[in-house]
Amino acid sequence: MTLLSVNAGRARAADYTDAASGLTAIDKRPVDGPVRIEAPGPPGVGRSGVAGDTVCDLRFHGGDDRAAYAFAREDMDLWERELGRELANGSFGENLTTRGLDVNGALIGERWRIGGDVVLEVTGGRIPCRTFAGFVEEKGWVKRFTQSAAGPGALLRVIVPGEVRAGDPITVVHRPDHDVTVALLHRAATVERTLLPGTLAAAEWMESGLLALARQYAEKYGRTDGRADGGA
Numbered sequence: 050m051t052l053l054s055v056n057a058g059r060a061r062a063a064d065y066t067d068a069a070s071g072l073t074a075i076d077k078r079p080v081d082g083p084v085r086i087e088a089p090g091p092p093g094v095g096r097s098g099v100a101g102d103t104v105c106d107l108r109f110h111g112g113d114d115r116a117a118y119a120f121a122r123e124d125m126d127l128w129e130r131e132l133g134r135e136l137a138n139g140s141f142g143e144n145l146t147t148r149g150l151d152v153n154g155a156l157i158g159e160r161w162r163i164g165g166d167v168v169l170e171v172t173g174g175r176i177p178c179r180t181f182a183g184f185v186e187e188k189g190w191v192k193r194f195t196q197s198a199a200g201p202g203a204l205l206r207v208i209v210p211g212e213v214r215a216g217d218p219i220t221v222v223h224r225p226d227h228d229v230t231v232a233l234l235h236r237a238a239t240v241e242r243t244l245l246p247g248t249l250a251a252a253e254w255m256e257s258g259l260l261a262l263a264r265q266y267a268e269k270y271g272r273t274d275g276r277a278d279g280g281a
Contacts, residue, residue, distance in 0.1 A: 050149040050219040052163055053122055054079040056139030057102035065183020067106060074103035075184045077139035079146075079215065086167055087210035088113050092257050098207050099144045106180070113206055114172050114256035119145040120202035121152040127199045132187065142181065143202055150219050153200030153232040158225035158254030160208060164217035168209035172256035174201035174235035201235040204256050227251050238262055246270070 058074035066073040080101060089095035091112055096104040098116025120143035129136050138146040150161070159171045182190035194201070229251035237244035238259055246267040252260055 050147065050221075052213060052215060052217040052219055053146045053148050054138040054215045055084040055099065055213055056080065056144050056146065057084070057097075057099055058139075058142070060103045060105050063180070063183065066180045067109075067178055068180070070105055072105040073180050073184070074105050075142040075180055077102070077142055077144065079138050083212040083214045085210070085212050086117060086169070086207055088207040089116055097144070098205075102144060109176075109178065109258070112257075114258075115204045116207045117144040117169065117205040118175060118202060119143060119147055119150075119152055119169075119205060121150060121200070122146055122148045124153070124199040124202070128197075141202065142184070145205075145213075147219060150221075152203045153230065153235075155203055155221075155231050156224050156227065157229045157231065157234060157248075157251035158223075158227075159221060160223040161205075162220045162222045163213045164211070166209060166211035167207075167213050168222065169205040170208050170254065171203045171231060172206050172254060173204045173259045174231040174238075175204065176201070176235075176238060195235075195239045200232050203231050206254075206256075225251070225254065234259060242266055243270075 056077035057080050058077035060072040060074045062071050063073045085100040086098050089098045089111060092114050093107050095112040097111050104111035120141050125136050155171045157171055161169050177191045177194040227250040229248050234248050237248050245263045248263050
């Protein structure tokens, strides 16, 4: 399991972004040399955890729960074939492009060591937005990405800060005792919300936005086992 590239983006104006500033940094490019990763601060205040990377919409990106975003090269290759065009590392706005790691099968709360020191923790999966759709320029992109078997990629929290670089090995160093994966949480949050209460088994590690969604659903429908309640 290997880190293929570390990717960062600079803010630029775009007419398709949801950010009030009209800026987006979704266009991320591989960075040469070592890159510092550290906890950036609380959601809504902290920005990217990746040095040199910019976050333009603090409502949905950045902060300790979403300090970095990882996407598997294998899933990018699936999209290359489907879209019929080349997709470089960073093309989906990911900070970390991996090889050989089951990103979407990772458990919420699973920890990865990258290189010798850095430890990151999985907190959720990416929910596609209008900015992502506008950047990719594909018809019906939000629905296509949400329903794709390729998976959403993983949001990450920094447990141990440090420097990473392309070529660093990745090791899974901890897996919590539940069965809520990135893929399952993504499905629950998007197309099968009756699953949301069951994802609260991973509440301790979930990023704040997805955790709030799961708790709201569970409170409204009174289920904690993921079963439908007749009003969903």
